[in-house]
Amino acid sequence: MWPFSGERARRVVIAGGGTGGHLFPGVAVVEAIEQLDPSVDVAFVGSPRGIEARAIPKLGYDLELIDVPMLNGAGAAGWARGLVQLPGSGFGAMGAIKRLNPGLVVSVGGYAAGPFTMLASMRGIPCALMEQNSTPGMTNRLLGKVVDQAFVSFEKTREFFPNIPCDFVGNPVRKSLLDLAEGFEYEAPEEGREFRILIIGGSGGAASFNSKLPADFCALGEQGANLRIRHQCGRGRVAEVDGGYSDFAGEAEVVEFIDDMAEAYKWCDLLICRAGASTIAEVLVLGIPAIYVPFPHAADDHQTKNAQAIAEAGAGIMIADSDVGQGRATRLLAGLLQNPISLQNLARKARTLGRPDAATIIAQKCIEML
């Protein structure tokens, strides 16, 4: 390893991302660090393909981009291509470490976290990881063998990191949502007012929601339900999904991505969403009734495990992706619209599981590790 020269900066670097579910918990920790100790510098390292390339410049933080190949689920040809590209990623990561001179690296998982955190650790820089899901992804599983500390969102995830200190703290939630949670109490809509449904397909949108939910809502509208829909569909899908609502009796707004999630959560009476770890953490902190539809092809089916834990606690409803667009989902929705008490109960139970302090606990520990 190249020699370490000079003093390390009081800088925490969040490494990784790819999806919002990986990146935004890192943003939440950075926001908490800034609140606890404004003298600590922060920066992000990610991939040009990841959501960080668009989201972090908007937030005004420093960002280094490293091209890292995707290996998990890439097939034999993908692995072969990836292994050829890996040395280039290593050089990219070394350059970024030299430029940023981190005092602490925190992996949030995702491909770009791998080489950067691995090389930082080999250089003797303190490193930690945050795992959002009950079953860790490939990158964090590997990094668990070299980093100094893990933070996990599910108690049972500790078993994946037996050789390092591992704190069960929950999944950090961004400040805008914590601010909303303070003083927020879900209230089911009063009789006579339209019922507002928010559809979130994870940070990238959900194909089955896009292709099947509009028809479900058109059918409910025809049966007389007074609905208003906000449907987040992912990049490049607005025209197609908007078309699906052309016969809808109520008002439907279709958007690629929602920047202000606090406003959207506050607006809705019911959320229909995937079971990504960050969406779940946010819903629990706020206490909102939600129907979870796990993405059936997530690595190790981790979304089903995430949603099962919530459904078993009575804090949300889980239905299978194959049930979307079928009578069962429509009947379930029709039943919930008639039953404000059960919505209220789901919301109340959800809130008891929220971990609003996760970001501050991790931030505090990061500052100690610098």
Ligand SMILES: CC(=O)N[C@H]1[C@@H](OP(=O)(O)OP(=O)(O)OC[C@H]2O[C@@H](n3ccc(=O)[nH]c3=O)[C@H](O)[C@@H]2O)O[C@H](CO)[C@@H](O)[C@@H]1O
């Ligand atoms: C398909 C897949 O494998 N997805 C994974 C991905 O999350 P993915 O990004 O798909 O989903 P998550 O639910 O975890 O997170 C979404 C995040 O994006 C935000 N958001 C979403 C939509 C929008 O319009 N605006 C917005 O800001 C949400 O508020 C949330 O913070 O990483 C998560 C964390 O490792 C995993 O649990 C998910 O299973």
